[in-house]
Amino acid sequence: MILENKQLYKSYLREFSYPNETNYKNAVRNFFSEEASINVVHPINKIQGSQGYIDKVLKPMMKAFEGLYRSDYIVIGGNYEGNDWITSTGYFAGKMINDWLGMRANNRLVYIRFGEFHRMQNNKCVESYIFYDLPELMMELGIWPLSPSPGYSGHIPGPATHDGLVYGESDPIESSKTLTIVEKMLSKLNTPNKEWYSYWHENMLWYGPAGFGSYIGIKNFENFQVPFESCFQEWTVELSDNNTIIKDFFRVADGNYATNGGWLSVNGKHVKRFLDQEPTNKDVSMRVCDWWRRGGNLLVENWVFVDVPDLLLQIDYDLFAKLK
DSSP: OHHHHHHHHHHHHHHHSSOOTTHHHHHHHHHEEEEEEEEETTTTEEEEHHHHHIIIIIHHHHHHEEEEEEEEEEEEEEEETTEEEEEEEEEEEEEEOSOBTTBOOOSSEEEEEEEEEEEEETTEEEEEEEEEOHHHHHHHHTOOOSOOOSSBOSOOOOOTTSOOBOOSOOOHHHHHHHHHHHHHHHHTTTOTTOGGGGGEEEEEEEEOOTTTOBEESHHHHHHHHHHHHHTEEEEESSEEETTEEESOSEEEEETTEEEEEEEEEEEEEEOSOBTTBOOOOOEEEEEEEEEEEEETTEEEEEEEEEOHHHHHHHTTOOHHHHHO
């Protein structure tokens, strides 16, 4: 089913590359179940069904961005805990002619970085998690109300090897190797002796969300990562509390690429100043996702999303209210 899902997604993306009133609606209705559970970053959040996705996401985007164009540079898929998933990341582009989500139009070409995860069942998507880097767009528009990112923020490239569109079948040995390296690396994060170092190329590229920034070289990444981790205590990656499940919904490798996503996948207590916000001692849970590229025996590129507006809201800063 994984190959079949990839081909279904390829057809969806083909219709979606230049979306218009006819093809984007047809593409969505063909790909998504009428009852699909669709989750989008704050302030959109939960949507029900293909028509809800059209009405609450795509129609407003089509109105806001003239000539809307979609380009994916990573597409991979796999099975996790008995469920088939397909995932991709890339950019939308368009001339912003109308306001969107409270962000004022600038009548110029803008880019919107996205990442998507779709759970497939009987040739239809039944569950989705969709990330947009809205702070990156705010920075493009010059309306980001907080301090600049400590690292680079701007347009993020796709894989240096230009081989991220994995529509065929991958060597299971190579996939297993990639996943093993990623999972071992993740298990060593937030360790005092930096055991995660050994899994990365020394000149790795970490493409972080706007507000965090992007970094080249493991030392430069460490200079961001270690202070960031110290902003939160009691980090957990899997727990269940008050009927809230915090864990990855998907983690898989496909050849030299791997991905994971969690719509609440890490949890910690806010104990130090973060994104200009003084410590609140509140427990926060993060919507995050990653894609990695392995080269040889090391990880060399990593694309990361965090739903920063949702995270800020948990520590009493309403980013979209500030825009008003």
